Amino acid sequence: MNDVTETFNTVYDATFRELMRYCLLKAPMEDAHDLLQNTYTQFYRALQRKGVRAIRDPKAYLFTALKHEIASFYRSGAKRRTVPLELVSDEPDDISVEDLSLDRAAVGDVLDRLKREPESTQRMFILYYGYGMKLGDIAKETGTTEASVKSKLARVRRKLRTSFGEENTL
Amino acid sequence: MKHTSEQILSFAENELINKESIRRAVLSKAPERQKKPVAWAKILLPVAACLVLLCGAVLAIPKARAEVFSWFGVSRPADYLTTDPSERPDVPELDALIASPAATDEVVTIPIDRTDSEAVNSEGAMKVSAFLHENCDVALGEAMFDGETLYQSIRLNGLSGLYLLEPYTGTYTTALTADSNREWPNGWIVYEMPDGTRFYGSMDLSSSIDGYLKYLSEKGLAVENKTDEQRNEIDAENRTYLAQNGLMAVAEVHARDYEKYLDADGNLTAKAYYRVSITEEDGRPDTELYDAQIGTITVNMKAYQNIESSGVTADGASVVWGAETVTISKADAVFCVNGTDKDQRTFIKHRVSMEGVTMTADTENVEMDALGIRKVGIRITFPATWTDAQKEAFAASLEFDVLVDGERGDWYAQYTYCEVQEDGSVLWMSDEIYGVPYDLLKTMKTITFLPQIHGTEKVEEYDSDWNYLNTIEPAYGEIGYGIVGAEGWRSNADVTDFPQYAITLHVN
Numbered sequence: 001m002n003d004v005t006e007t008f009n010t011v012y013d014a015t016f017r018e019l020m021r022y023c024l025l026k027a028p029m030e031d032a033h034d035l036l037q038n039t040y041t042q043f044y045r046a047l048q049r050k051g052v053r054a055i056r057d058p059k060a061y062l063f064t065a066l067k068h069e070i071a072s073f074y075r076s077g078a079k080r081r082t083v084p085l086e087l088v089s090d091e092p093d094d095i096s097v098e099d100l101s102l103d104r105a106a107v108g109d110v111l112d113r114l115k116r117e118p119e120s121t122q123r124m125f126i127l128y129y130g131y132g133m134k135l136g137d138i139a140k141e142t143g144t145t146e147a148s149v150k151s152k153l154a155r156v157r158r159k160l161r162t163s164f165g166e167e168n169t170l
Numbered sequence: 171m172k173h174t175s176e177q178i179l180s181f182a183e184n185e186l187i188n189k190e191s192i193r194r195a196v197l198s199k200a201p202e203r204q205k206k207p208v209a210w211a212k213i214l215l216p217v218a219a220c221l222v223l224l225c226g227a228v229l230a231i232p233k234a235r236a237e238v239f240s241w242f243g244v245s246r247p248a249d250y251l252t253t254d255p256s257e258r259p260d261v262p263e264l265d266a267l268i269a270s271p272a273a274t275d276e277v278v279t280i281p282i283d284r285t286d287s288e289a290v291n292s293e294g295a296m297k298v299s300a301f302l303h304e305n306c307d308v309a310l311g312e313a314m315f316d317g318e319t320l321y322q323s324i325r326l327n328g329l330s331g332l333y334l335l336e337p338y339t340g341t342y343t344t345a346l347t348a349d350s351n352r353e354w355p356n357g358w359i360v361y362e363m364p365d366g367t368r369f370y371g372s373m374d375l376s377s378s379i380d381g382y383l384k385y386l387s388e389k390g391l392a393v394e395n396k397t398d399e400q401r402n403e404i405d406a407e408n409r410t411y412l413a414q415n416g417l418m419a420v421a422e423v424h425a426r427d428y429e430k431y432l433d434a435d436g437n438l439t440a441k442a443y444y445r446v447s448i449t450e451e452d453g454r455p456d457t458e459l460y461d462a463q464i465g466t467i468t469v470n471m472k473a474y475q476n477i478e479s480s481g482v483t484a485d486g487a488s489v490v491w492g493a494e495t496v497t498i499s500k501a502d503a504v505f506c507v508n509g510t511d512k513d514q515r516t517f518i519k520h521r522v523s524m525e526g527v528t529m530t531a532d533t534e535n536v537e538m539d540a541l542g543i544r545k546v547g548i549r550i551t552f553p554a555t556w557t558d559a560q561k562e563a564f565a566a567s568l569e570f571d572v573l574v575d576g577e578r579g580d581w582y583a584q585y586t587y588c589e590v591q592e593d594g595s596v597l598w599m600s601d602e603i604y605g606v607p608y609d610l611l612k613t614m615k616t617i618t619f620l621p622q623i624h625g626t627e628k629v630e631e632y633d634s635d636w637n638y639l640n641t642i643e644p645a646y647g648e649i650g651y652g653i654v655g656a657e658g659w660r661s662n663a664d665v666t667d668f669p670q671y672a673i674t675l676h677v678n
Contacts, residue, residue, distance in 0.1 A: 005197060008196070008197070009193070012193060012196075016183070016189055017179060017183070020182065020183065020187055020189075023187075024182075029186060029187075030372070032186075032187050033187055033188060033191070033192065036187065036192055037192045037195050037196060040192060040193075040196045041195075041196050044196050044197070046587065046589075049599075051592060053592060055589075060502065060503065063503075111177070111178065111181040111185070114181075115185065115186075122186060125178075126178055126179070126181075126182045126186070129175065129178050130175055130178035130179040130181075130182055131175075131179070132175060
């Protein structure tokens with residue numbers, strides 16, 4: 001494996017999760033794959049053209065490139081869904097990460113079920129339970145309201161609770 | 171909880187985004203194109219301060235979608251498909267990729283009548299279903315595979331596409347859905363393989379309605395919080411527009427692992443379906459309203475490999491700057507400060523003399539062919555007095571405006587990079603001069619890169635609601651730091667053109 005590929009793989013593994021999070025915040029999930037691929041392709045080409053030592057801060061480079069990709073995506077007139085109105089949630093306000101208490105086997109089932117949910121719900125679920133982001137931060141970054149985020153999470157939890165029974169508290 | 175979070179993130183990486191697929195796709199992209207010897211060349215006389223191009227015919231095989239279409243100055247293949255064939259530019263190589271649907275006399279009808287209240291679970295779904303029952307006049311259009319993406323167009327005649335158009339115009343005045351903020355309809359094109367495997371593509375109107383949206387904007391109807399009167403006016407405009415024009419939509423059909431369905435000639439044959447579903451905001455599964463075959467299509471998935479291009483080499487002079495004094499600046503960010511998810515902006519500015527700075531078209535990074543301007547690189551070298559920080563700020567402040575035959579137009583350099591190199595020079599590169607009309611590409615004589623310096627004295631920071639927070643205005647040469655977590659920022663850069671230091675390429 002040559003220097004360029006090795007460097008790319010090292011940077012890729014070190015940065016992917018952060019870039020994925022940024023993508024989930026700013027763009028539809030169905031486009032995240034392409035946005036990330038375009039971003040990392042730019043980076044790889046830059047390594048090939050300029051050498052592995054030319055990019056002094058790969059993470060900064062990647063974030064900049066990703067932001068440009070997302071900006072281009074919206075400039076191209078990509079369809080955007082209207083942000084739904086917030087709905088009154090009958091769930092308590094204090095939804096904490098600790099509410100997610102599943103055994104290892106149940107998590108797999110939950111995640112399989114999650115794939116059937118709308119894209120916006122999947123994103124928020126991952127941002128909240130995967131990255132541990134606060135409701136307010138998710139709302140700000142995704143251009144919606146905290147109540148809307150809470151509603152989506154409350155509904156998916158209610159659905160999953162119904163599916164799997166009360167013993168798997170979500 | 172840690173292991174659960176990790177499982178969720180791994181799930182997202184593997185199942186939703188597919189991290190390893192991205193890695194493979196990036197690493198499988200070909201290295202720099204292999205060039206065959208020049209078959210013919212036109213040698214151009216060098217002119218003082220001008221860069222000369224040698225135009226030659228060089229064969230190369232495009233390896234990826236972006237490469238193919240950048241050669242033709244078309245950045246969105248969907249634009250080509252949605253343009254009437256009689257109005258398309260004369261590009262035989264692109265036409266060779268286009269597949270037409272098989273002729274059919276069948277009339278497309280709706281096999282599913284979802285007005286049954288037991289079959290659908292929302293008033294909105296019932297309304298869309300009833301609407302489609304009355305207004306379904308669709309026809310499968312052309313398709314094209316560019317090496318990466320499979321595009322399929324569909325024509326929706328009359329009011330058939332009203333439910334798709336409404337989200338773009340910011341209104342649901344037909345009240346197709348009871349509460350448009352809670353449920354929205356989707357149009358799909360589906361390819362069905364002989365073994366029943368289905369590939370889906372979501373229909374998009376972007377390529378075909380730019381002009382109409384501009385028209386609405388000029389009428390003052392593209393506003394954020396519309397009144398009822400405005401919504402009604404838009405609805406009337408939408409219906410008039412559709413009655414006169416219909417809609418052309420294009421879907422990017424995600425045909426993963428399509429290779430196993432190809433015949434010996436590389437053709438992919440599919441039954442094509444038109445599908446409409448309603449997505450509910452409250453998380454219920456999509457309600458399928460309509461799913462019917464609208465035709466059959468055969469697309470050659472290897473035709474893109476036959477496209478040839480030509481390249482050029484460059485041999486030219488340099489421009490040397492005089493004693494111009496400019497402000498250059500660089501705004502940057504420290505990501506995820508102290509392990510948090512907050513960023514912090516940094517800003518630095520310099521006041522420098524440009525005397526002795528030299529700009530030269532990079533002979534290893536200039537490519538142009540008869541079908542497009544694919545790649546341009548300009549290298550900048552500096553007197554020994556310049557510091558690394560000044561060079562980085564210069565790289566962040568430099569742009570080039572593009573003139574064709576001395577004129578500004580809708581064209582510009584895109585996919586640009588400008589970075590300090592290991593040898594201390596700065597390399598500015600553009601992967602595509604986008605927007606040059608195909609007809610002009612064939613007749614143009616010169617292309618000029620006019621340097622512009624974008625320098626700014628300060629950066630203003632804002633929160634996510636655009637409330638002003640702070641100004642970063644350090645002294646020259648010092649780094650200023652912003653507030654950790656500030657969401658937005660603005661800087662009013664002074665843009666200064668320096669036409670006296672332009673670099674002109676002659677095409678003969």
